[in-house]
Amino acid sequence: MENILITLPVFLSFVILFVPSKGRYYTTLFISLGIVLITSVPAVNVIFSKGVLPEIFHIATGLGSVTLSIDGLSAFFILVTNFTAITGLLYSKGYLEPYRSLKSPAQLSIHNFSYTWLHLSMLGVLMLRDGIPFLIAWELMAVSSFMLILFEAEKRATLKTAVNYLIQMHIGLVLLVIAFLLCEADTGSMSFDALKFYFSHHSNIGLFLLFFAGFAIKAGFIPFHTWLPEAHPAAPSHVSGVMSGVMIKMGIYGIVRVMTNVQSDLVTIGLIVLAVSAISGILGVMMAIVQHDLKKLLAYHSIENIGIIGIGIGLGAIGLGIHNPLLALLGFSGGLLHVLNHSLFKSLLFFSAGSVYQACHTRNIEQLGGVIHKMPVTAGLFLTGSLAICGLPPLNGFISEILIYLGLFQGLSTGTVYQSIYMLMAIISLALIGGLAIYCFTKAFGVVFLGVPRSETHTATSEVNTGMLFPQFLAGTLMFLIGMFPLLFLQPLARILVFLFQINMDLSWITIIRSISLVGKMGFFLIGLTFLLFLTRYWVLKTRNIRQGPTWGCGYTTGTARQQYTGTSFADAVAGLAEPILKTQKEDRPISEEEIFPAERSFATHPADVFRLGLNRLVDFLMLILKKLARLQTGNIQHYILYAFIFMILIFVLLYLKIL
Amino acid sequence: MNDPGYILIFFFVLSFLAGSMVMLFRNKSLIKSVTLFFVAVHVGFTMFCWYHLDETALGYFTFDRIGVLLLSILSILTITTVFHGFIYVKDDSPKIFAIYHTALIALVTAMSGAYLANGMTIVWIFVEATTLAVAALIYHDRTALALEATWKYVFVCSVGIALAYIGILFLGFTVRDARLLHLSFASVSEIARLADPLYLKIAFVFVLVGYSTKMGLFPMHTVTVDAHTVAPPPISAFISTTLMNVGFLAIFRIYALFSATSILPFMNHVLILSGMLSLLVSSGYMLKAKHNKRMLAYSSMENMGIVAIALGIGGIGYYAAILHIILHSFTKAGLFYQIGQSYKVMGTYQLDESGNYMNLYPAGATVLLLGLLCITAIPPSGMFISEILVLKAMVARGDYLYLVLTAALLCFVMYALLTRVLHIVYSQPRGIKSELHERVNPWQTVSQFILFGMVIFICFVQPASFRELIEGIIGGLPK
Amino acid sequence: MIALLLAIITALFFPGIIIRVKSLVSGRKGPGIFQPWKNIFVLLRKSSVFSTTTSFIFQIAPVIYLASLVCALILLPVPGIPSRFGFGADFVLLAYLLALGKFFFIIGALDTGSSFEGMGANREALYSMLAEPAFFILFGTLALLTGHLSMQSIFEQFHLSGYNSMIGGIIAVYVLIQIAMIENSRMPVDDPKTHLELTMIHEVMILDHSGFDLALIQIGTNLKFALYGILIANILIPVTWALPYRIALFFGIQTAFAASIGLMESFRARKKMMKNPQFIVTLSSIALVGFILSLLMMYQLIR
């Protein structure tokens, strides 16, 4: 019976293609809810049942059997996925409203269908353990998201982006395939469980790095990230929310999954992961700062957050390596909790950014401004998201970050000199990331929502409908919940990890628990205090006569909206410091001496991605070679015969020289 | 009466009658009915072959697994091709209509013969026959281009065939006895074991190069591509699936024949070399392709390259090769039917002028997208399985160089196909503005959906019987 | 809680001392010690003008700024007397609470849509971002030296580890003082007394704040000074002493701190704006040197 339930949505999903456009959305919603229900129930059972024993379903169809297994790790990711997928779907109703008239029904139904399949395939990735089914689910995930990106494929740019995305995903797949095949060539079976056996009698680093590369392309670690900042903006906002919120986390899932099987060299692996993650974090946020495109900015922040998660995981691996359970626990729990947190605030941010796009018809920060006056609720939500993503208390981002900080500071004094230095590097980078994130989001929030509109054509008119706000409120509430009652989420997570990595929890974990709960309390205190102060202020100001006036222009009275501080100028300080990495191109003509009456000037900056440029150069080069090689189809029949002639002569010569 | 020999003769006679009748008739509906009758006969014949698996008829023919398998693929595709052919040539003059169907029947018969032939010379004769039959079909449009393509195709194929024949004659020298040459494969393989390897090698090279015209493999792939450009889409579907299978089968039989001898490594190297070159050339051309059908033609070449490589790698590669041949036949046929419809809808094969297909003909666009997934071996395409198996064989043999090369080239192929097909489906044509050239009934996509459905089905479930069938085919080959 | 009390007491005369010292040095008599607070009380009683471009952000920003500071102060331990909130890595929470305050301070400034305030906000964000690592390296060093993670126990252990912690102590105090200067945007990074908006940081951000809000911000600023003062005191005051001595020493240190700021400001010129980042990063590297030194010492001790 259960088996049928599990397989049911797969077949139901095809209904979406055939229902008329009226009922399409609700059919999709119904099916997705079904999926969520069916998968969440066992997941919840797994997490909260004593001992976190995995649940296993054998789906035996007449033609072959598939094994789905939900252990703690999968259960955790399943819940995260389900939540974000559903919020995304709820949001999409309002968001897709304007497109109804523009898109052909076929396109819309394909869109909904692929959305459902993205959800399904992600769950498949989380539940399948055998190689081939896993890989199929993995690629289905890529394909369905690809179809979702293609939603606005009339734009050539979107098309290019989508192709680029799919190709890179495919390269990732090939890496994974090779890794699995290597395992299979040795152990004879192609599954995650077989890895344990492989790792037990081979050097672990090589294969792990292969897997890591394969998964890192999905997760968007630098330098494998180049698809990410283009794919996210190209996709519709609810899709970018889901992609950035959960889909790239599948890479993280894979890495952790492989890590559970790794037997030796854990310290080295941990250090490698730590280094890559730290670099991704810092570069990611730096690149984010200089972006003009709001969604691109958020996309680069996904890279940054993946970096933070990676730092946590690397720390955990080191902890396992040096048999320090506390370190391992702190690292992994911090990393995984950040997975949850990021899925929440990143989807929230993408949704609210989408609302801004829908209201103002541009994502260009320099065109926006003063949105808060017309869309206060969206502004508030975006602000919440920003605070969370900067890891500021009392929101959820801080909890995961402080866990990682704790682990890193613990690691300082436990281990060798090198480890301590590594740890300090990680601490510094984490601190830098925090600072830069604040820099970036003060920019994003300040320029987009505050001040006055910078262009007449792109001013917001009204707040988006409640249907679009509701899912954001859901996410926001959950974020506050995590921030103030961290233990609710931390303790089950710890249970999962203890079971997953066979960590024996020691007493010091109790003190950690205490600290985290105190953080929650502090959050309460902070909010209470703020409220109190605000009341006093309100009460005091009530008695005063409040006057309204223009902003003080330092004596200059006729300021225009275009004189406001722009995003570029705000980012300029960092852009200047990080010039060698960011390679921001500037277009401006300085006024020359002989120009007595200077003509009108224009100034523009174009943020570039060094890695993308490098990759493009490489690929173009290879393509050029291939195109040059393809010269055979000359149309002259004698040439056609010539090829055969040469080929045979070649073979015979080789034969004669005993080479063949 | 149930003796395969009679049935075989019966089949050939019936097809001959059908062909000649169609030739004489000038009434379209009559021609149609006769053709349909022939299709029915063919399907029935295929059924019959399944019941008499591994029997030989008249000594010259054998219903072995691979032959019958390809025969059944042929008869499935014959149904669809005839159906789409009716639509494609419905406006032509009765004479051309008749010629088209005669040639079609002749082609199908010849291919069936080639599949079932038991003995190199028989295979050779039927292959020659396919050349003649398909020439008439390529020339269907009666334009200067068509003439050129036909001329090139016939000429180069004949040269190739002659080379193949020389290769076959060489076998005669292996045992100084020409009578060998009309012996069945089984008996030849006995003798081949004690033969002089050098002769075998030369024979193999000649045969490979000779039949590479049919299989669309490097070095003599060139004319097949040209033929695709002008042939009616249903015929292109044939040329790059069942006809290529003929070439493949011819090479495969020789390979199987010699695989027991000491020249196996040599054959493997030559096959891999040829396959790699095909992959290289085709990927290069796909990156440059400006003509929808030529792009697909090169894609067929690329797939044949993969098959050749798989065959050369050996081990699980054999399985992969057979699987890939099967899946490629269905996928590519479906794509060509769709391209035919796209020509009707957009009135061009030129890539730049075509576009906006999603709005002009949503059903067709969906088919194109699905076919794109199938042909680029992205799950849910069954080719994903076959290509993984190829890689697996490489890993098993430790050929990491081949592994990297193949994977990289496939990525480029994928890039080329994606950019072009997506351009057709979504973006506006360059220069001209897109308008509906001719309305096409969405029901015409059903056949493609069925074909792709089969391909996708294989990705998720490979029935045990199916697996056993393929294993039975490659059973004779060295492990 | 005690920390909060002490902080408030300190804050009462802290700014006064600075101004007094400066005026004395420049040969003027100068205002009374409590003049700054008198100003604040005047502000509290004044009415406010709000810019039409501002939104509710502008209203809540000062409140949250102050609230976050108060919370941070609550976290602080006082030599010998544990705080109610002491726990592992609480200094991280401290730093992030300050960051929270700063975040709202910045967007509050941006809310006015004035390019000057934007400029100030930008600089504020940049400098605090650059100063962040120094703070963390510093506490990394202390944690390494003491093997503890909560400020409470760090400061207790710090003295026990004895002689070789001198270097750590000196570097720590130096770095803390400099961070305090940066965070409160005083010399050499910013000059509160400048008259040109283009060269301001802190002052230009509060151009549009008036009355009650301005008062809140100024209170916050004074508390912030006290916060760093208490941190320094924590490092310098040995917990073994008796309570009265400790109290005396505490206020001594605060006075000295204030006086030293006054002296610095009167003898030092403000750096060029573009030189500032490099100055701040130097701080982190100094902290790093401290870390490496203590690291070496540690492992010598262990082996």
Place this chain on the structure above:
Amino acid sequence: MNVLLVILFAITLIYLSITERFRTYATLIGMQGLLLFALSFLELETITLGTLLFVAIETLVFKVIVVPFLLLRIIRKTGIERVHEKALPGFYSILFVSGGLLLSIIVSFSMNTTPVNMIYFIVSFFAVYTGLFMIISHKKIFAHLIGFLVIENAVLLLSLAIGSQIPMLINMGILLDIFVSVLILGIFVMRLKQHTHELTMLKDE
């Protein structure tokens, strides 16, 4: 006797590869047919009527009469008498052809066979080589045809070299082959006469 004929055949090949007059081509092809008939007649051990008939049809009827006739007809129709420009100069083609002769000798020696077959081997190899080379080295379709015919002759020669009596199947094959060549000529006569220049419309750069 046989050997002499075979060598004669080889000489015709060399002549073919250097001559530039179309008529000479036609006559040479005819001569080759004649030689092949003689050879196969001599090779026949047991002359049954069937085989004789076959050989006669293959060689005398087709190769000696029909094919040359068609060739001449083409020349008359198209009115092109001689090769104007080749893909590569005649001088080089001499070099290549003689190189080919050496190559085929080497190949034949490298494969240990009976001395009787040896000469057949060498020449038929050489014939294949020359045929391919003629196609490669000429631009005119007519020359391509000649090359193809030469390859056909090579096939027949090789089939003779097998020695023992030629089975029916081989004969059928060869017959079909020849039939195809005739058919190609037919197409050529019927359709291609209007453009005898090289056909290069179908191509990709």
